Amino acid sequence: RLLSSVIAALIAFPTDGVEGRNDQVATDIRLWLMDYLSDELLPQLRRLINTLVSRAESETGVLMPGYTHLQRTQPVRWSHWLLSYASMLRRDCQRLADCRARTAMCPLGSGALAGNPFEVDRQALADALGFTSGVTWNSLDAVADRDFASEFQFAAAMIGNHLSRLAEDLILFCSKEFGFVTLSDAYSTGSSLMPQKKNADSLELIRGKTGRLCGHLVSLLMVQKSLPSAFNKDLQEDKEGLFDSADTPWFESPTVHPEACAGALSCDMLATDLAYYLVRRGVPFREAHAASGRCVALAEAKACQLHQLTFEDFRTVSDTFGEEVTQLWDFETSVEQYGAFGGTALESVRQQVAAFRRWLGDEQK
Incomplete structure (x- = not known):
């Protein structure tokens, strides 16, 4: 679909074959990321927030200990704990929306680095391709910079950190030592040796994947840190981490046990x-x-x-x-x-x- 959009725009606004691949590559990456944010990641995050909010709304009567340094501190509502993560994820949505706005500037028409010599209507190209923030202001910057990709990877790493913290809390709460929640069979596995065990594997995978998301961010930043002006082949390294950061699993909320939560209060x-x-x-x-x-x-x-x-x-x-x-x-x-x-x-x-x-x-x- 993205390729078809680019081809259609180039046909509608011919550039006499003088477009370089540099601006086309930058355009393609931006188009892909814009669609991914709008059509997949942001809706997924909103659904997860809605799940947390719905659970918080229906389970306000459950009291549990709050913790600092893994020590019991003050009683809080289970709903309050759920909404703390909804708040984190809401900020993640705001970051992604900001990232999309900056991504939605069209670099097409920047050529290899110097610009387009044939008075191509770059704004018309941007409109045809769905770039809602207009066109990039400088052709050198347009083909050379990947800050929008770095910004997305930071947002992805931050989402991963928030989900990793949520997963870690649930791993603790699922344990026999806490017993506050039970994870559904769809998101847990039995032990290969000990039949009495039920392992929170899906939560551990989320926790582990977060390290990779953080690694992709650092990797892309290091690729860009010493590049001279304009396009360099080093920038091909932006794609693997970008696409991998976008392919992250999600999970549903567990079953809470009010009696166990209340029993932990003292x-x-x-x-x-x-x-x-x-x-x-x-x-x-x-x-x-x-x-x-x-x-x-x-x-x-x-x-x-x-x-x-x-x-x-x-x-x-x-x-x-x-x-x-x-x-x-x-x-x-x-x-x-x-x-x-x-x-x-x-x-x-x-x-x-x-x-x-x-x-x-x-x-x-």
């Missing part, structure tokens, strides 16, 4: 809530944080859980604690305090879902 994760409680009673956060830490140390010294401390125990740490401190140990109440937009409270999650729905609707227009 009251020590609400230690920060103790600090927030004191802040709301007028204590500076630095002092409140220190007092919360002393409560944790006291519970450890008494060999009990944080929520098992008595009111008198809390008063030995700070006389600012009131009797209601013993009522703090509710995970739903904890997540509901994060009501600012972007937080993990139910209404905030619903607002995020609505924002994603509006964005997806605008993208389809």
Whole structure:
């Protein structure tokens, strides 16, 4: 189809055979990438975002631990975790759209490097071929530079990094140590030796493929870094990585287990809530944080859980604690305090879902 488009444009706007292959090659690569972004990659990303948003919308009641340094920290909604990756992928879509706009400048009519001597209407060529951003401004630049390919490969590598992080989270969550999710049989395999195992092979492949995407980006950048002006044969190396970066697998979301997620919550994760409680009673956060830490140390010294401390125990740490401190140990109440937009409270999650729905609707227009 691309070849037919180029031929049709050249017939409609003859250039008397003076076009060099350099501008034609640059034109072909740009046409291919424009179509791939519009027809395949961007729609795939939007479908994945829609899947994450739909799951987030329907599974708001699932609470799970949030993690930093792989340590349990604060309770969050499963939906909030899903939307964190939807947010990353939304930025990837924006990067790809920007990349496509810069790719959609037509280099045809630039000749070998000096331009076209026969007053060819380059804008008419661009219109005929579907280049929506007009024509390139400089013929030397048009045949010599592949920054649009590098830009795409960066975007592909960034998508790969985001999907690799998502895959790594799911690999952990699928393990017996977590048990938060189960991957469908279509995306997992059994062990060749141990029948009790179910391996998240598809997720591991996504994680592994990301290294190749990053490698293609570095490879193309290194090819271009010392090239003199105009076209050089080195630029033939732009294609293998470009086409390979475009051929990346996708996956569906797993089944979540709310009971397992809730079972991983523990009251020590609400230690920060103790600090927030004191802040709301007028204590500076630095002092409140220190007092919360002393409560944790006291519970450890008494060999009990944080929520098992008595009111008198809390008063030995700070006389600012009131009797209601013993009522703090509710995970739903904890997540509901994060009501600012972007937080993990139910209404905030619903607002995020609505924002994603509006964005997806605008993208389809």
